Amino acid sequence: MAYETKALFRDDAYLSTAEGSVVAVNDRGGIILDSTNFYATSGGQPGDIGHFERADGSAIQIAATVTGETKSEIIHIPAEGQAALAIGEKLVLHVDWARRYRLMRMHTACHLLSVVCPFPITGAAVGDEESRIDFDLPDPSYTRENVTERLMEMVRANAPISTRWISDAELAGNPGLIKSKNVRPPMGNGQIRLVVIGEDGAVDSQPCGGTHVSETQEVGDIHIGKIEKKGKENRRFRIRFGSLPLL
Structure with a gap:
């Protein structure tokens, strides 16, 4: 049962x-x-x-x-x-609020990264110290430095973050909301939860059942710690808290 x-x-x-x-x-x-x-x-x-x-x-x-x-x-x-x-x-x-809040900040950072890198997502994992997103990304111009800079611009812009519900039919009519290449949000219950960043989704809207902060500045300082090549066109971006360390 x-x-x-x-x-x-x-x-x-x-x-x-x-x-x-x-x-x-x-x-x-x-x-x-x-x-x-x-x-x-x-x-x-x-x-x-x-x-x-x-x-x-x-x-x-x-x-x-x-x-x-x-x-x-x-x-x-x-x-x-x-x-x-x-x-x-x-x-x-x-x-355990300290851990949950770090996960909320990290999960929100992952959404922002998917805006900076608008490519199909092939895998992801959220952690309280480090998160990763894998992209089907053929463009070599994305570097630790320029991606970090764009992420922090979005954090400092302090866009509001909210959720709303749409129907299965609305999602089917707007497939661009789905960023994952291999995983589709569960359908059949009649409603899909969207996480919306910016007024009326000006920054991003995508299906997600996770927890997030209420405005982007709460993410705080983040940076891309490493970009790894995982295949011919697959790139793994590792997000970490703190400022980008000088090499």
Whole structure:
């Protein structure tokens, strides 16, 4: 049986604390709640870690968050040796906010990089220290220096970031919104979530279920740490926090 968890992070990525009730504990100890602010691993972004606070003040440490049988079922994986929870038990959910916020900044930086490099994306992974995007990019003129400069121009411009929902039909009628060469957003549920950068998407709009900051300046200083050749035309760009170091 698949459960449906209300994903609070989709409407408010800044919800570091929330409340939820236990609806199930699976045979591997995974905890399923009626609602959660913990993001589940998806789309290249790692799932959240943190802890659940019980009524008596004790804590259940959460080592990972993943999806279950469907994308709507969110499973919280406790660290080893945690106490068992009862069905119906009410909890206060505390995301490891420092880590989540770094992931939000990084995920937003990945969107900006896809604007600077408008080529098909062949792979991506978001991390709290370094992220990467692989592009089908034949143009050798993209360098660490000029890409970093353009990224920081977009960060400093401080464009607003928001989300909106479109229908499957709207996405089908505007296929240019999809930047991934190999992965398509899940369709069939009637709605697709768009992350919109700039007024009315002046900077970018693309399907994404991840968490992001609310304005580009929150990304802070970032730079391209390395560009690696992964094939005849495949290039891997590594994004890191901080200013571009002098060589």
